[in-house]
Amino acid sequence: MGCFSLYVMTDNQAGRPVDAVSRRKFIAAAGGAGAVALAGCTEETGEGNGNGDGNGSGNGNGQSSLSGDIQIAGSSTVFPLMSAVAEDFQRDHSEVNIDISSTGSGGGFENHFCPGNTDFNNASRAIKEEEEQMCADSGVEWIELIAATDALTVVINNDNDWATEMTVEEIAQIWESDAAETWSDVNSDWPDEEIERYGADDTSGTYDYFIENIMGEDRGHTDDYQATEQDNTIAQGVQGSEYAIGYFGFAYYYQNSDQLTAVAIDDGNGPVEPSLETASAGEYTPLSRSLYTYPSVSSLGEEHVAEFARYFVEQTTNRELVADDVGYVPLTDEQQSEQMSKLEDAIEEAQG
Incomplete structure (x- = not known):
């Protein structure tokens, strides 16, 4: 035994x-x-x-x-x-x-x-x-x-029914150094409510990868967010507010898929949801990574x-x-x- x-x-x-x-x-x-x-x-x-x-x-x-x-x-x-x-x-x-x-x-x-x-x-x-x-x-x-291979995933609260699909530019506006303050600042059809952000700390490779592939080095990353190395803290934060958004590795969405909504990313060829299949096929761009x-x-x-x-x-x-x-x-x-x-x-x- x-x-x-x-x-x-x-x-x-x-x-x-x-x-x-x-x-x-x-x-x-x-x-x-x-x-x-x-x-x-x-x-x-x-x-x-x-x-x-x-x-x-x-x-x-x-x-x-x-x-x-x-x-x-x-x-x-x-x-x-x-x-x-x-x-x-x-x-x-x-x-x-x-x-x-x-x-x-x-x-x-x-x-x-x-x-x-x-x-x-x-x-x-x-x-x-x-x-x-x-x-x-x-x-x-x-x-x-x-x-x-990971499908880096942007997540929103399950009650968020307006941002289930986002372009790379819209995501960049939320996370760049001079970040949008409200959802309506990004899209006038979205609620005039303050965006609550949860994301990776600046010691994280995910933080670096997100800047490089979403905002670009020139636009940088906002300091107006809850930064953490504990990805479950991001999941819990987004679960707790209708107006929250976060990002982390796909495994953490996979463990919380009933409690969170994954954003479909439009990189110019229509929105693609993160999944093992889309990441493996090279369809989930630009956030598939080794x-x-x-x-x-x-x-x-x-x-x-x-x-x-x-x-x-x-x-x-x-x-x-x-x-x-x-x-x-x-x-x-x-x-x-x-x-x-x-x-x-x-x-x-x-x-x-």
Whole structure:
């Protein structure tokens, strides 16, 4: 028999066990807390046939030979996917302790990964030149692994029946530095009511991506909004007001689809709703994007970190986990093969 516990934590709160929770409920709870530590215990009876993970790290009786700590920080968008993969990995490797923090892509690079304090940094956009330099200055080498495809989603309150379809320009007017104050400022047919905004903090890769693909750098991003790294806080804020609007990764809409309305985006060819299908087909523009994780090459020199990285890449084509449980588009077999080849080269470099 085996046992497995999840501890969802915030920075100022002791961990509390979450018993008998479904995967989707766990993802929602973890996303609201912003950090998760996974710890498990396993006790097998009988002869057993190995640990079943196919990577040769078992000892033949159902026990894993891997042990050690893995520290992960970065993107709140990648957080639910990384948490779900780590949860599954933990079942076969109970002596590997995995701590995952939702710090934002930029916050993770600057405060955790590039200083050498974490083994992975999750990111909802590619690493920036200044972050590459920061890592180089600290002697931190990394590789870039694509984790999934996201449909970054703009959400409104379910009672909002006027803005279910919006052009990119209308969204830009709501979120630019000199932002519209009322809905009627954007469209005269819309209510003369103040816009309430909930969005990503400026340490977030989602914040950067939204500026680049909706407003443009010249128009910037308004400061008149509730900024947070906890995407469930955005969901709750939009749920609480008819005149609210927010944006975050599709997984958080996927977990709250009954409580929120996703805006169909018109990029010039008619409105397209965010979905796994439209993101995969390249129809949901300009807010379809790749999600990443960045392992430290030196960390890959440790076998438990290398095995977890391999497991993560293996799971990127797992539709049940990536799409059905979390809400992102899985990689194709070809994409996964490319990522695994890149990873194996880095592991060989680190352990050679």
